[in-house]
Amino acid sequence: MSGRAAASGLLRWYGRAKRDLPWRRSRDPYRIWIAEVMLQQTRVAAAIPYYERFLERFPDAEALARATEAEVLTCWSGLGYYSRARNLRRAAKAVVEAGGFPRDYESIRRLPGIGDYTAAAIASMAFGLPRAAVDGNVVRVLARWTEERGDVGSAKTRRRIEEAAASLLDRKRPGEFNQALMELGATVCLPRDPRCGECPLARSCQARRKGLERELPVKRRRAGPERIAKTLLLIRKGKRILLGRSGMAGFWELPEASRLPEAVVGATVATLRHTITCHQYRLSVARAEIRRAPRGYKWVAAGKLESIPLATATRKALARIP
Ligand code: SF4
Numbered sequence: 058m059s060g061r062a063a064a065s066g067l068l069r070w071y072g073r074a075k076r077d078l079p080w081r082r083s084r085d086p087y088r089i090w091i092a093e094v095m096l097q098q099t100r101v102a103a104a105i106p107y108y109e110r111f112l113e114r115f116p117d118a119e120a121l122a123r124a125t126e127a128e129v130l131t132c133w134s135g136l137g138y139y140s141r142a143r144n145l146r147r148a149a150k151a152v153v154e155a156g157g158f159p160r161d162y163e164s165i166r167r168l169p170g171i172g173d174y175t176a177a178a179i180a181s182m183a184f185g186l187p188r189a190a191v192d193g194n195v196v197r198v199l200a201r202w203t204e205e206r207g208d209v210g211s212a213k214t215r216r217r218i219e220e221a222a223a224s225l226l227d228r229k230r231p232g233e234f235n236q237a238l239m240e241l242g243a244t245v246c247l248p249r250d251p252r253c254g255e256c257p258l259a260r261s262c263q264a265r266r267k268g269l270e271r272e273l274p275v276k277r278r279r280a281g282p283e284r285i286a287k288t289l290l291l292i293r294k295g296k297r298i299l300l301g302r303s304g305m306a307g308f309w310e311l312p313e314a315s316r317l318p319e320a321v322v323g324a325t326v327a328t329l330r331h332t333i334t335c336h337q338y339r340l341s342v343a344r345a346e347i348r349r350a351p352r353g354y355k356w357v358a359a360g361k362l363e364s365i366p367l368a369t370a371t372r373k374a375l376a377r378i379p
Pocket residue numbers: 198201202245246247251252253256257258259260262263264265270
């Protein structure tokens with residue numbers, strides 16, 4: 058089967074099997090951009106309510122550019138990787154200053170926080186430009202389809218996969234094609250258990266032909282996350298809770314016991330795990346008392362917690378507290 062036949066089989070399959078996702082109902086570059094940035098580190102099902110809320114609050118680049126950083130972070134709160142939200146706002150300002158969303162790949166790529174993948178996704182889906190968008194799902198599908206045996210974490214292998222994506226790309230329907238390949242990776246060519254029996258690429262897939270679909274792609278092992286234990290303090294004064302500034306600019310969090318030696322620590326009321334990139338935290342939340350709020354800390358009414366940017370670990374911890 059030629060690359061062209063494989064691509065048209067893939068597009069036919071996509072026409073039948075694609076999931077109806079909110080960002081697929083539009084070719085507006087702003088909407089596609091917000092979805093792509095959200096989906097970089099968030100699963101589809103978890104991203105949908107955030108996406109809908111975000112667009113209701115900031116329906117276009119103008120609205121996002123006008124917002125304060127705290128407003129954007131509050132709307133993003135819970136999604137993690139907050140530099141994404143800061144960059145969205147900076148890029149929205151650049152879009153407004155330029156008089157509209159750029160319409161060529163290089164100008165899109167120059168916007169803050171937009172890398173090769175996101176620029177290619179926007180260029181192809183919103184403007185029909187022939188750019189292959191290679192995300193983790195596409196890497197897996199193409200490593201299997203081409204029987205790529207190199208470590209997909211290496212730049213060399215990555216380049217070969219990008220070349221395969223570019224040569225397979227349907228240049229008349231690049232947006233549909235990119236989405237089809239991603240959808241195949243997300244729903245059929247699954248990491249552990251590929252469903253080759255349902256796959257439109259099965260007849261030409263080299264890994265499938267050689268029974269290697271579970272062996273590929275090759276990923277060199279990297280060190281696991283570092284484990285860290287911490288105690289967060291739940292200090293109440295009437296209906297208010299003491300919060301301190303988080304290490305992440307603009308965010309607030311429950312105070313850490315090690316930073317408030319003057320607090321009198323009581324019983325543990327919750328424990329939870331929280332992972333940030335290469336750190337795995339085991340968090341205990343303990344009740345505590347303190348005479349007055351130290352500098353850099355503030356009392357926040359429990360009813361106001363929804364309207365300020367909270368660090369994700371604190372948000373999770375507060376949800377666990379009876
Ligand atoms: S045939 Fe199997 S391994 Fe090959 S692309 Fe399809 S699902 Fe993936």
